[in-house]
Amino acid sequence: GAVVSQHPSRVICKSGTSVKIECRSLDFQATTMFWYRQFPKQSLMLMATSNEGSKATYEQGVEKDKFLINHASLTLSTLTVTSAHPEDSSFYICSASDRVSYNEQFFGPGTRLTVL
């Protein structure tokens, strides 16, 4: 149980385009979803936290107009990187929590974004 999927697993796009990443909880209701970014050889960096039906809470330094997060249902959250630039190239990982597994986060497999 507690499986989280992410799509796409890898995306290459041109500078200036927008990219949408989907995160789905397959067998549980994700009351809270988290979006992380990880640059090579660096630690996880939390970008934002979202609760179903509410606006996401962004960490300091993360541009909410650039990284749009929508948590429309208990099984789906999306991250849209708008007007992507090469410096946005990174490994984006979502995780999800439910009310049962006390604070445990279940991670998706991640999306590797490369902006040319």
Next chain:
Amino acid sequence: QKEVEQNSGPLSVPEGAIASLNCTYSDRGSQSFFWYRQYSGKSPELIMSIYSNGDKEDGRFTAQLNKASQYVSLLIRDSQPSDSATYLCAGGSNYQLIWGAGTKLIIKP
């Protein structure tokens, strides 16, 4: 500021030996603690969770929690080359986790 601290390593351990990974946290209100393993280029996967003082064992893994000392550790017995990875410690409450930067573990054959 709430922090979780780990030695970044690398920690080099011979195959078959015990690997000991340590973590300290600053927030006394933290109620749950986790160890995740992350292979290069992959997302983290849960190894152990621990919520109360003492030891918790699962196969070759033992997590230890000491809330008085604000200290969490992970022991890996009979270390295997496949255990080579970065180990992330996290602690928190109210559905928010504070993450350590991770310790890189290398198991030498």
